[in-house]
Amino acid sequence: MTDENKRRRGPATLGVHGVxxxxxxxxxxxxxxxxxxxxxxxxxSDGDLRYTRYGNNPTQLQLGRKLAALEGAEAAVxxxxxxxxxxxxLLAAVESGDHVVASSRxxxxxxxxxxxxxxxxxxxxxxxxPDRGGWEEAMRESTRVVFxxxxxxxxxxxxxxxxxxxxxxxxGAIVMCDATFASPVNFRALSTGIxxxxxxxxxxxxxxxxxIAGSVAGPCDFIERVVHMAHLYGPALDPHTGxxxxxxxxTLEARIRRHNENALTxxxxxxxxxxxxxxxxxxxxxxxxxxxxxELFSGFGGxxxxxxxxxxxxxxxxxxxxxxxxxxxxxGGVETLVSQPRWTSHVGLxxxxxxxxxxxxxxxRFSVGVEDVEDLIADFExxxx
Ligand SMILES: Cc1ncc(COP(=O)(O)O)c(C=O)c1O
Numbered sequence: 001m002t003d004e005n006k007r008r009r010g011p012a013t014l015g016v017h018g019v020x021x022x023x024x025x026x027x028x029x030x031x032x033x034x035x036x037x038x039x040x041x042x043x044x045s046d047g048d049l050r051y052t053r054y055g056n057n058p059t060q061l062q063l064g065r066k067l068a069a070l071e072g073a074e075a076a077v078x079x080x081x082x083x084x085x086x087x088x089x090l091l092a093a094v095e096s097g098d099h100v101v102a103s104s105r106x107x108x109x110x111x112x113x114x115x116x117x118x119x120x121x122x123x124x125x126x127x128x129x130p131d132r133g134g135w136e137e138a139m140r141e142s143t144r145v146v147f148x149x150x151x152x153x154x155x156x157x158x159x160x161x162x163x164x165x166x167x168x169x170x171x172g173a174i175v176m177c178d179a180t181f182a183s184p185v186n187f188r189a190l191s192t193g194i195x196x197x198x199x200x201x202x203x204x205x206x207x208x209x210x211x212i213a214g215s216v217a218g219p220c221d222f223i224e225r226v227v228h229m230a231h232l233y234g235p236a237l238d239p240h241t242g243x244x245x246x247x248x249x250x251t252l253e254a255r256i257r258r259h260n261e262n263a264l265t266x267x268x269x270x271x272x273x274x275x276x277x278x279x280x281x282x283x284x285x286x287x288x289x290x291x292x293x294x295e296l297f298s299g300f301g302g303x304x305x306x307x308x309x310x311x312x313x314x315x316x317x318x319x320x321x322x323x324x325x326x327x328x329x330x331x332g333g334v335e336t337l338v339s340q341p342r343w344t345s346h347v348g349l350x351x352x353x354x355x356x357x358x359x360x361x362x363x364x365r366f367s368v369g370v371e372d373v374e375d376l377i378a379d380f381e382x383x384x385x
Contacts, residue, residue: 009071011185018066033243052236055227059239063246064223067205068175069251070184071197073217077227078242082180082200084235085214086110089196091177091233092225093145094124101138102147103359104129105157107178107200108345114147130159139171149178150187151293154305154341154365155358156282158289158296165193174222180204180332185256186299196222203332204302207248207255211241255334255370259302262376263291263368267304269377275314275384277362280305303331304366312361315340319364321383324375329368336376339365 006019023029035055041050049056060078067076079085090113094100102114104127114125125147126138135146146168151158161177167174174195179187181202196218199205206213216226225356230236237245241290260283267281279286283300293300308314319327325336329344341359342351351361368376 007072009069010253011070014066014069015249015252018062018158019069020062020065031059031062031243031246033239034274035239037119049182051238053234054231055236055365057236057239057242058235059242059246063237063242063249066246066249067184067199067215070186070252071215071217072190073219073223075140077223077230078201078216078237078245079214079216079226080235080237080241081112081212082107082178082198082202082214082336083109084230084233085198085200085216086178088226088229088233088235088245089198089216090114090118090145090147090265091229092222093176093196094123095119097142098123098144099140099142100125100145100147101135101173102127103149103152103159105152105155105272106147106149107153107180108348110147110149110178128187130157135164135167139167142169143171143173146173146175147178148175149181150189151181151282151289151301151303153181153345154280156280156287156301156303156305157358157368158282158293158336161192161194161296169193181303182297182301183252183256183332185253186260186301190217191295194362194381195219200332201245201248202255202330204259205249205252205332206245207252207333208244209328209330209333209335209337209353211244211248213237213241213245223346239293245322256299256302258370259368260299262370262373263302263304263366264300265373266366266368266376266380269380270304270306273384275308275310276306277309278305278307302368304368306364307360307367308362308364310362312340312342315342315362315364318383321385323382324371324379325369326367331365331369334370336369336371337367339367340370341365 063078176196180200201213272281281308328337
């Protein structure tokens with residue numbers, strides 16, 4: 001079978017097998033971890049494989065091929081964190097004097113990187129509130145990148161990438177999308193014309209809350225530049241973490257299907273509860289982007305937002321009473337995690353500012369895991385009690 005045909009296999013198969021050749025007799029079923037910082041290398045005739053920070057350790061390369069296949073990309077690279085992926089991708093795309101147009105609804109550290117850090121390197125960003133629009137007005141002659149997040153944290157809004165992609169194309173800019181909340185199983189971002197897709201692999205790809213990693217997928221020449229940036233700045237993926245990530249990806253599709261199912265059930269349950277003023281889930285007909293989410297995604301994901309009518313106090317009480325779901329700020333693991341954006345991602349805003357961006361006090365964010373959903377609901381019910 002050709003590599004091209006292998007890449008057309010489904011996400012469950014790609015997650016387990018990747019696209020590497022079938023191993024010969026006697027080969028281990030699980031690719032061995034190349035747990036080595038350096039490799040036998042005497043002179044240039046010994047090839048490229050020299051040092052793990054350079055990004056060509058066999059464990060890193062095997063993972064890169066699997067991630068590329070899952071994203072439907074020419075190439076991909078796995079790095080030391082989701083922020084490493086975002087930062088290296090941006091540094092690969094811009095230089096001093098360049099301009100970025102970005103959605104104002106971004107993960108906090110990504111926002112800070114664009115708003116505070118890149119200006120120190122001569123790169124300015126104009127932020128666009130996707131609800132108000134103004135993408136075209138924000139573009140400049142020097143715009144090289146349009147950066148978006150689909151779906152957004154924690155309000156789970158879904159931006160239509162198509163008009164943004166057409167606009168960027170017509171101005172010679174590329175579109176980068178952080179699709180962490182959806183994962184490559186629910187959202188094949190590149191199939192919409194997005195050029196580069198970023199994942200915090202710490203979340204669904206790893207899937208067990210036990211590693212920190214990130215990935216960038218896109219055209220070969222772009223990924224080569226990302227690898228070069230990582231060579232210089234140094235956020236290489238450690239091979240042992242690479243092994244854990246590969247192991248997580250083997251069950252990605254099965255886990256995501258379960259996350260999708262459980263989250264929908266949890267969202268429907270909260271929607272019928274008097275304590276919940278609002279339940280936010282792209283799979284509910286009440287979600288403002290439900291129709292678009294149906295078009296773009298093959299599943300609505302594991303994240304649910306609930307606004308408790310009792311405000312911040314009710315949310316604090318609910319979190320303290322939980323006996324199964326755990327209060328913790330991350331997401332995408334097999335266990336259900338619950339957090340309040342007012343204490344985590346949006347702690348820097350006032351209560352009124354948060355209200356304006358759709359996150360009133362009382363907003364509880366659920367990363368719904370793969371447990372038996374009846375047990376989760378029983379836990380939520382007693383915690384509301
Ligand atoms: C949407 C999104 N992008 C990027 C990141 C950063 O990922 P990491 O913590 O792996 O650096 C996060 C982390 O929470 C995230 O939620």
